[in-house]
Amino acid sequence: xxxxxxxxxxxxxxxxxxxxxxxxxxxxxxELLALVLALWMVLCNLRVHALAWPLAMASSALYGVLFLHSxxxxxxGLQLVFIxxxxxxxxxxxxxxxxxxxxxxxxxxxxxxxxxxxxITLAAWPLLGLLLQRATDSDVPYLDALPTVGSIAGQMxxxxxxVDNWPxxxxxxxxxxxxxxVKGLWLTAALYALFAVLALAGWRSWVRLAARGAxxx
Numbered sequence: 172x173x174x175x176x177x178x179x180x181x182x183x184x185x186x187x188x189x190x191x192x193x194x195x196x197x198x199x200x201x202e203l204l205a206l207v208l209a210l211w212m213v214l215c216n217l218r219v220h221a222l223a224w225p226l227a228m229a230s231s232a233l234y235g236v237l238f239l240h241s242x243x244x245x246x247x248g249l250q251l252v253f254i255x256x257x258x259x260x261x262x263x264x265x266x267x268x269x270x271x272x273x274x275x276x277x278x279x280x281x282x283x284x285x286x287x288x289x290x291i292t293l294a295a296w297p298l299l300g301l302l303l304q305r306a307t308d309s310d311v312p313y314l315d316a317l318p319t320v321g322s323i324a325g326q327m328x329x330x331x332x333x334v335d336n337w338p339x340x341x342x343x344x345x346x347x348x349x350x351x352x353v354k355g356l357w358l359t360a361a362l363y364a365l366f367a368v369l370a371l372a373g374w375r376s377w378v379r380l381a382a383r384g385a386x387x388x
């Protein structure tokens with residue numbers, strides 16, 4: 172562990188003080204604040220509101236620290252990717268354009284693109300799991316790796332306003348519930364269960380938006 176990482180963990184240790192107890196497990200102030208920002212972010216995503224992206228950056232930073240303390244290195248590293256993707260997604264929603272040069276609108280992936288995303292994600296999963304197994308002291312390397320690679324795919328699809336991001340998030344959130352339950356992060360596990368429900372709602376909402384956009388030509 173590098174000195175910088177050690178200093179970060181030491182500096183943020185006070186945030187691990189318990190805010191309350193859930194199912195016999197203490198929930199830290201760090202986890203509680205990260206949860207509030209993440210929930211606000213998802214609600215903004217449901218409404219296709221660009222405020223979701225700075226909220227994503229803030230919540231990802233907090234979750235990154237939380238996951239480091241929990242030795243979930245894949246999830247912690249993912250938060251750095253999320254912050255970078257959130258900056259890109261924010262720009263995309265404000266200034267991005269489609270193939271025709273028009274501003275981005277909610278729409279589906281083509282079937283070929285959908286298969287490509289699935290193939291790349293499934294191929295990356297065991298590779299990342301092997302890396303975490305060999306390079307870290309993670310006790311759940313493959314369970315950690317699966318939502319990590321799935322989340323990257325979901326975030327990129329969300330940034331381009333693809334409806335397909337929502338079924339990806341449903342799957343990622345369900346696996347994440349199991350991961351965080353195994354690690355005793357019960358509030359985060361409950362949050363991701365709620366995220367799965369919200370992802371279903373977002374899926375339904377964006378299907379309607381895509382249909383309206385198609386109807387307008």
